[in-house]
Each structure stands twice: as C-alpha cells, then as structure tokens.
Amino acid sequence: MEGFYLDEYIRNRGRAGESGEMGAGGGVGKSEVSGVASDFKNEILGVACEENKFADFRRVCAEVYDEFAKEWKSGNEEPEKLLELQKKAITGCIPEVSFFKKKISLFLREHNLNSTVFPYWYDSLEDAVYHENWGVAAIAEWFSEKYKNSSSAKIIGDRIYFLEGGRMTLKPQKITEKRREQLVRAFLMLTPEERLDKDFHEVYMRDGTRVTIFRRAMVKKGQDVIIFRRYVVPSYTFEEQAERGTIPKESIALFEDMVSLGYNVAFTGAVRTAKSTFLSTWQAYENRELEGVMIETDPEIPMEKLMPEAPIVQLIADGDRLSAITKNLLRSDADYFIMAEARDGAALDTVLRAAAKGTRRMKITFHSRDPLNFSYDVAQEIVNAYGGDVQFTAQRTAAAFDYIFHFIQLKDKSQKRLKAIYELRFDRKCGKPAMKPVCLYDMARSSWEWFFDISDEKREMGLEEDAEVFARFEEKLRALADSGTKGNTRYTGERCINDEL
Known part of the structure; x- marks a missing residue:
C-alpha cells in the first residue's frame, strides 16, 4: 500500500473526473484512505527501535496519520492549499509546523495518548509524531539545539549519520525506504522544476540547509543517499x-x-x-x-x-x-x-x-x-x-x-x-x-x-x-x-x- 501524498492526489484528481476516484494505477482513492492505519506502521514509519518498546508509538503515529488523511479527504479545503501547507511545514515554516503540532496535541489529549513512550531523539510526543508522519523523520534530531554546531548529516540507505566532534557518527535511529521516498517528494516540492524521476537533486530548505539527493540508477539498490549541509557560524566576524x-x-x-x-x-x-x-x-x-x-x-x-x-x-x-x-x-x-x-x-x-x-x-x-x-x-x-x-x-x-x-x-x-x-x-x-x-x-x-x-x-x-x-x-x-x-x-x-x- 502506498502512503497518502497530497501532490499525487492533486495530479490524479484531475484525471478522475467528477467521481473523485483515481484512475487505474492512480495512487490513493477515497476508499483507500481508511486503510492507512493498518499498514502505515510497516510501510511509512522510519522508526528503528525495539519492536515491543515503541509498538504503541508506532500505532499512535498511524492513527494520527489516518485521522489527518480522512479530514483532508472529506474537508472543504482545496487540495492545493493543503499541499502548500505541507510544503511549508516540511521546510520549517513556524506557523505551518505549529498548525500540525497543535492538531496532533489535540488528538493526543482527546484520546488520552499523552503518556505514550516515544523515541528519545525527539523533544516531545507531538514533535515525534509530526516528524515521523510529515516532518523530516529521525533526521529531525540534527535540526535540534543539541546539534546546532553540526554542519552535516547523511542518510545512506536506512542509516543516519551526524557530524559530531569532527567525525561522521552513526546514529541508532533508522529510516525506511518508504519514508525516504516520502522525504524526497517533500523536498522536491521546494523546487517545482525538479522532476521526480531524476536520479540526482539539489534543493535548499528555507533555513539555507542544502539537501543533495542521489537515488535510483546512481546508487546501489537500497543505498539511496540524502545529504544535509549547512553553515554553522553564528556570526560572520x-x-x-x-x-x-x-x-x-x-x-x-x-x-x-x-x-x-x-x-x-x-x-x-x-x-x-x-x-x-x-x-x-x-x-x-x-x-x-x-x-x-x-x-x-x-x-x-x-x-x-x-x-x-x-x-x-x-x-x-x-x-x-x-x-x-x-x-x-x-x-x-x-x-x-x-x-x-x-x-x-x-x-x-x-x-x-x-x-x-x-x-x-x-x-x-x-x-x-x-x-x-x-x-x-x-x-x-x-x-x-x-x-x-x-x-x-x-x-x-x-x-x-x-x-x-x-x-x-x-x-x-x-x-x-x-x-x-x-x-x-x-x-x-x-x-x-x-x-x-x-x-x-x-x-x-x-x-x-x-x-x-x-x-x-x-x-x-x-x-x-x-x-x-x-x-x-x-x-x-x-x-x-x-x-x-x-x-x-x-x-x-x-x-x-x-x-x-
């Protein structure tokens, strides 16, 4: 089962006509969205941890994702506006990120889920759910205050590395192939002229972080690469x-x-x-x-x-x-x-x-x-x-x-x-x-x-x-x-x- 991608939904919506259903092979239709929660934890989530320890967290992520997907499909908001919301959130725009986190926090509170144990590399439960579903997944730790002086991070296959103390250090968190693909799609929304079928991409996030992507024919199977690089000088003096x-x-x-x-x-x-x-x-x-x-x-x-x-x-x-x-x-x-x-x-x-x-x-x-x-x-x-x-x-x-x-x-x-x-x-x-x-x-x-x-x-x-x-x-x-x-x-x-x- 594929994840719910707004950009695909918009493209396929035009082909589907007034029925609102996708054409053959057209991605996700309305009838499919309700099934997101059951398979999402195995297909999309990039959390690598002890299966039993974080099973509840994985389930919460799937439930929140399913709730958002149903709301988007049945709501009055135009898909183009939702796509813009998602694009701004992935690039770190504070109002859009806050929008997601507030809705996540409300869902967690209404369903008594605030005590759910989440991976330690996230700052909070709502932060963890947001990044696993729509943010930058486990690479989010690199964007935190703790790693503000780290100039580089890499995703190679399912492995994540941060530059620490002058050396690339392997981190315990992992990221699945499906989640990497979702990340690539999100980053490419920053540069509309970039085609999804290309093997190499280079885009810039709003904070100036350069994201370089190597995939498909340019890498070994399962070893696609996403490189993050930024300036870490606090003052240019x-x-x-x-x-x-x-x-x-x-x-x-x-x-x-x-x-x-x-x-x-x-x-x-x-x-x-x-x-x-x-x-x-x-x-x-x-x-x-x-x-x-x-x-x-x-x-x-x-x-x-x-x-x-x-x-x-x-x-x-x-x-x-x-x-x-x-x-x-x-x-x-x-x-x-x-x-x-x-x-x-x-x-x-x-x-x-x-x-x-x-x-x-x-x-x-x-x-x-x-x-x-x-x-x-x-x-x-x-x-x-x-x-x-x-x-x-x-x-x-x-x-x-x-x-x-x-x-x-x-x-x-x-x-x-x-x-x-x-x-x-x-x-x-x-x-x-x-x-x-x-x-x-x-x-x-x-x-x-x-x-x-x-x-x-x-x-x-x-x-x-x-x-x-x-x-x-x-x-x-x-x-x-x-x-x-x-x-x-x-x-x-x-x-x-x-x-x-």
Missing part, C-alpha cells in the same frame, strides 16, 4: 573565525585594512574548508554604501540577512544563463562583484573581464588543492569553455587578482585552517604569473608565519585607495613578520609560476 582557530587572532586588524583597501581576493581550498564562510566574513566588513552584484550557482550565502542595508543584487546563474547576461553585468554601475563558488569557465571569464575594466573589491571562492596553480587552474576552465591560450589566460588571471587565501580542513573535520596567503601578480619581465607568500601555516607548530614583502604594484594600489589605511596595513604586516621566526628557510621570495606546476 574575524573574531569568530579566530575563536574557532581558523585564522590567527593577530591577523584581525590586518584583514580589516585589506578589506578597506579593496584588493581583489580569491578564497581557495578543497570542499568543506570554510571558503564560503570566510568570503561571507570578509564581505561583512565591506563598505555598506557601495553597490555590489553577487552571482551564485546555488543560493547558499544569505546576503540579504548578512548585509540587509547594503545595495547588493543577488543573482542565481551559471553556464549559458550567466554568459547571456555578462555584457549587461559589465555595463552595470556595480562597485564590485562577488562570485561565490566560481566553478565554470563562464563565471571565471566574467570575473576576469570585470577586473580588466578596473573593478576592485572582487571576491570569489574556487576549488583548488594547490594555490600556486590558481592562475593556470582558472585559465584551464576558461579555455575549456571558450577556447584560447592557457598561458595568455593565466596572465589575465594573475593581473585580475591581488591575494589568494588558501584553506584546509584538519583531521577533525570541524576544524579549518588558513593554510596560506599569497600575493599574486602578473610579472611582465618573465611574462608569467608571480606569487610570493604573505603568510604560511606551520602544521607541526600549529602557528602562522608572516612575511613582509609588498610589491610595488600592491603598494601603489593601496596608496591610491586610501594612503592612511595602507600605511596602517603596511605597519601591521611588518610587525607580524618581525614578531615571527627569524631566518625562515621556507620563504624563498617571489617566483614566477610556470604552466608545468
């Missing part, structure tokens, strides 16, 4: 980053001055190295009177919450969609561009073209294992998309950016580190990108080393932007370098980077 150990505390004032000087920066690293978090933090110190354009592949950074008073246009575009508007963007009166997750040639080419026109304060994140390869990695992506010469495009890249911040993730996955800062420029003498370290992280000593060597190009840029701030920046960098290890043998000065790296 350099102080917060220093408190977490991502950056040294002594760098805070230096970074504030770098933001003010408007250098073009790239934040690089592998997946889950806090690149986007640091970009958001850097942006939080930007002049709120300046006009910005932020382009993302997916709506990850909530700029409207981070800087609600700043005139920042937020666009979701990549590939052909981005290429189609690039000329318009370059003609805009934006003071700066933010390219979050610059993944393809179109995004990167847009950034280089903007920089060539003199745009300052640009910020991007870019997946890269080795920051010394940055110019050529970017060039290769652009050449793959549009053709051209890698060496020439690498020169354009080096001329576009001023500093590269590279991040890593430690063995404890909750810990990120600023691994290095490099000054980048195009060296006309050698005809290649040139890089030199400003800061390097010493893994053995868990400390940062600083180097004072500002190129004439960056000095001129800083003086043009704000001579007073640049003088302060220069003084702070010199002080950091002087306070560090003398005679550092790892620093060999600036060098040209060739395309054989």
Whole structure:
C-alpha cells in the first residue's frame, strides 16, 4: 500500500473526473484512505527501535496519520492549499509546523495518548509524531539545539549519520525506504522544476540547509543517499573565525585594512574548508554604501540577512544563463562583484573581464588543492569553455587578482585552517604569473608565519585607495613578520609560476 501524498492526489484528481476516484494505477482513492492505519506502521514509519518498546508509538503515529488523511479527504479545503501547507511545514515554516503540532496535541489529549513512550531523539510526543508522519523523520534530531554546531548529516540507505566532534557518527535511529521516498517528494516540492524521476537533486530548505539527493540508477539498490549541509557560524566576524582557530587572532586588524583597501581576493581550498564562510566574513566588513552584484550557482550565502542595508543584487546563474547576461553585468554601475563558488569557465571569464575594466573589491571562492596553480587552474576552465591560450589566460588571471587565501580542513573535520596567503601578480619581465607568500601555516607548530614583502604594484594600489589605511596595513604586516621566526628557510621570495606546476 502506498502512503497518502497530497501532490499525487492533486495530479490524479484531475484525471478522475467528477467521481473523485483515481484512475487505474492512480495512487490513493477515497476508499483507500481508511486503510492507512493498518499498514502505515510497516510501510511509512522510519522508526528503528525495539519492536515491543515503541509498538504503541508506532500505532499512535498511524492513527494520527489516518485521522489527518480522512479530514483532508472529506474537508472543504482545496487540495492545493493543503499541499502548500505541507510544503511549508516540511521546510520549517513556524506557523505551518505549529498548525500540525497543535492538531496532533489535540488528538493526543482527546484520546488520552499523552503518556505514550516515544523515541528519545525527539523533544516531545507531538514533535515525534509530526516528524515521523510529515516532518523530516529521525533526521529531525540534527535540526535540534543539541546539534546546532553540526554542519552535516547523511542518510545512506536506512542509516543516519551526524557530524559530531569532527567525525561522521552513526546514529541508532533508522529510516525506511518508504519514508525516504516520502522525504524526497517533500523536498522536491521546494523546487517545482525538479522532476521526480531524476536520479540526482539539489534543493535548499528555507533555513539555507542544502539537501543533495542521489537515488535510483546512481546508487546501489537500497543505498539511496540524502545529504544535509549547512553553515554553522553564528556570526560572520574575524573574531569568530579566530575563536574557532581558523585564522590567527593577530591577523584581525590586518584583514580589516585589506578589506578597506579593496584588493581583489580569491578564497581557495578543497570542499568543506570554510571558503564560503570566510568570503561571507570578509564581505561583512565591506563598505555598506557601495553597490555590489553577487552571482551564485546555488543560493547558499544569505546576503540579504548578512548585509540587509547594503545595495547588493543577488543573482542565481551559471553556464549559458550567466554568459547571456555578462555584457549587461559589465555595463552595470556595480562597485564590485562577488562570485561565490566560481566553478565554470563562464563565471571565471566574467570575473576576469570585470577586473580588466578596473573593478576592485572582487571576491570569489574556487576549488583548488594547490594555490600556486590558481592562475593556470582558472585559465584551464576558461579555455575549456571558450577556447584560447592557457598561458595568455593565466596572465589575465594573475593581473585580475591581488591575494589568494588558501584553506584546509584538519583531521577533525570541524576544524579549518588558513593554510596560506599569497600575493599574486602578473610579472611582465618573465611574462608569467608571480606569487610570493604573505603568510604560511606551520602544521607541526600549529602557528602562522608572516612575511613582509609588498610589491610595488600592491603598494601603489593601496596608496591610491586610501594612503592612511595602507600605511596602517603596511605597519601591521611588518610587525607580524618581525614578531615571527627569524631566518625562515621556507620563504624563498617571489617566483614566477610556470604552466608545468
């Protein structure tokens, strides 16, 4: 027996005509709803626990589900309104969640069921019934206050994992295949253009949590995957980053001055190295009177919450969609561009073209294992998309950016580190990108080393932007370098980077 899905009901209702019954193979008809309770506990519920201990709870969930289904089928509410109610509830809208929980609480009280024992990973009985029937099932614990600092959770087959203490931890609760399918259907209501028959989906919940789904032909039988990922930084400040150990505390004032000087920066690293978090933090110190354009592949950074008073246009575009508007963007009166997750040639080419026109304060994140390869990695992506010469495009890249911040993730996955800062420029003498370290992280000593060597190009840029701030920046960098290890043998000065790296 299949569960009662409102989206299916609406689709099939149109085919059924005035009789109100479903066509052949059309899902759930009126006559079937009354039978939900008898089979629901075996087909839909995702609770994995001792059968006897929670048998009453499973029965209560089924009874509540059956009561709701009958009310929806016989009531005067339009199915479309009910579908919208369900969609908002699954995405965490407080009024809609409260609607469900209040009705559940009333049912439990009227039927003297408040003493029913429920699984410990839920906060209350009504919370447990809600999530088992219409919410996010046993994954709900990850959304609770207890796990507010956990950035990731996974469902693999019937198993559930939470990122705890920097490691993925298997949880005792399980989730059935039927309940996983119900979850997928609910999440896809967030993005109407997503087709249910696809094997891969990526959607966003209202709180910004990214949900990535792999199923059917992309996974082994019974091993479908649902991945939840979210930002867990309570405040986007350099102080917060220093408190977490991502950056040294002594760098805070230096970074504030770098933001003010408007250098073009790239934040690089592998997946889950806090690149986007640091970009958001850097942006939080930007002049709120300046006009910005932020382009993302997916709506990850909530700029409207981070800087609600700043005139920042937020666009979701990549590939052909981005290429189609690039000329318009370059003609805009934006003071700066933010390219979050610059993944393809179109995004990167847009950034280089903007920089060539003199745009300052640009910020991007870019997946890269080795920051010394940055110019050529970017060039290769652009050449793959549009053709051209890698060496020439690498020169354009080096001329576009001023500093590269590279991040890593430690063995404890909750810990990120600023691994290095490099000054980048195009060296006309050698005809290649040139890089030199400003800061390097010493893994053995868990400390940062600083180097004072500002190129004439960056000095001129800083003086043009704000001579007073640049003088302060220069003084702070010199002080950091002087306070560090003398005679550092790892620093060999600036060098040209060739395309054989």
